[in-house]
Amino acid sequence: YFDQNTIVFFNGEYIKASQAKSDLFAQSLHYGNAVFDAFRAYGTSLGPHIFKAEEHLARFSETAQKMHHTMPYSVRELIKISYELLERNNFTDAYIRPLIYSGMNMELSPDTKHHLFIAAWKWEKYLGKDLLDIKISDYKRPSPLACDVEAKVSGNYANSVAAVAEAQNAGFDDALLLDVEGKVAEGTGANFFFEKDGILFTPKKGHIFPGITRSVVLNLCKQMGQEVVEGVFFPEDLKDLDGAFFTGTAAQITGIASIDGHKMNKDWEDTIGYQVFEKYGHIVTQNEYDSYSII
Numbered sequence: 592y593f594d595q596n597t598i599v600f601f602n603g604e605y606i607k608a609s610q611a612k613s614d615l616f617a618q619s620l621h622y623g624n625a626v627f628d629a630f631r632a633y634g635t636s637l638g639p640h641i642f643k644a645e646e647h648l649a650r651f652s653e654t655a656q657k658m659h660h661t662m663p664y665s666v667r668e669l670i671k672i673s674y675e676l677l678e679r680n681n682f683t684d685a686y687i688r689p690l691i692y693s694g695m696n697m698e699l700s701p702d703t704k705h706h707l708f709i710a711a712w713k714w715e716k717y718l719g720k721d722l723l724d725i726k727i728s729d730y731k732r733p734s735p736l737a738c739d740v741e742a743k744v745s746g747n748y749a750n751s752v753a754a755v756a757e758a759q760n761a762g763f764d765d766a767l768l769l770d771v772e773g774k775v776a777e778g779t780g781a782n783f784f785f786e787k788d789g790i791l792f793t794p795k796k797g798h799i800f801p802g803i804t805r806s807v808v809l810n811l812c813k814q815m816g817q818e819v820v821e822g823v824f825f826p827e828d829l830k831d832l833d834g835a836f837f838t839g840t841a842a843q844i845t846g847i848a849s850i851d852g853h854k855m856n857k858d859w860e861d862t863i864g865y866q867v868f869e870k871y872g873h874i875v876t877q878n879e880y881d882s883y884s885i886i
């Protein structure tokens with residue numbers, strides 16, 4: 592994703608990626624308790640702008656606290672560092688990834704030796720494609736009773752990596768996961784919407800990661816006068832769809848061509864998802880962020 596000369600922010604310093612050294616005995620490497628987030632910068636008439644920086648970095652900070660990491664920076668400082676990183680790398684459009692992890696400690700007890708890095712790189716298209724053929728995974732999303740599914744904890748992503756591998760080995764691009772009760776949940780790294788008879792549907796909060804992009808899309812739909820039903824859905828509800836798409840920081844708005852081999856009834860360009868895709872592409876570059884606040 593980035594060459595070794597890219598500048599990263601690591602433990603208080605801006606250094607080349609090649610100079611950053613991590614510990615083989617870092618607790619987070621072994622036990623998956625690192626915490627991360629992701630957000631994007633877009634070129635606007637006022638220069639690079641990080642879309643929803645405050646929301647993303649507040650979520651990062653809160654999740655770090657939940658996982659007993661000591662966060663050395665305020666949200667304001669994290670935003671400042673992120674902008675400086677863009678400037679030092681001469682990036683306009685970029686994907687930005689902060690991560691905090693605990694260092695050398697082979698015990699399971701929380702530790703105080705924390706490392707924080709922020710890296711930025713170019714990440715254009717999710718999975719390199721415009722439209723995805725997806726499979727309903729045999730893996731289920733982790734139960735909200737077993738772990739905090741609303742927290743961006745690295746260990747939660749072992750489930751996503753396994754589901755992507757399963758889907759790709761079966762010839763698909765990505766997976767859609769159900770929760771442990773068989774309810775439609777979300778993608779491996781994105782939220783899920785589908786269209787039927789002029790209405791959009793999306794799984795309600797509770798058993799999903801409540802994405803910031805999902806929230807922006809809900810708000811956008813409200814402003815477009817587009818009905819969206821947040822509810823409980825099962826795989827049988829996904830037959831005979833007019834359209835479907837994923838939302839997320841990496842995915843942005845990515846259209847879905849088929850689910851388990853069943854093609855959408857409409858061409859992507861004729862779907863509500865495509866209208867959302869176009870509007871989203873517009874708002875992230877037009878300095879209109881504040882009117883699309885999180886709901």
Ligand code: PMP
Nearest residue numbers: 780781782800802803804839840
């Ligand atoms: N669900 C999962 C499992 C994710 O990993 C992500 C990406 N963070 C999302 C949904 C979308 O979240 P956001 O829109 O905040 O990027």
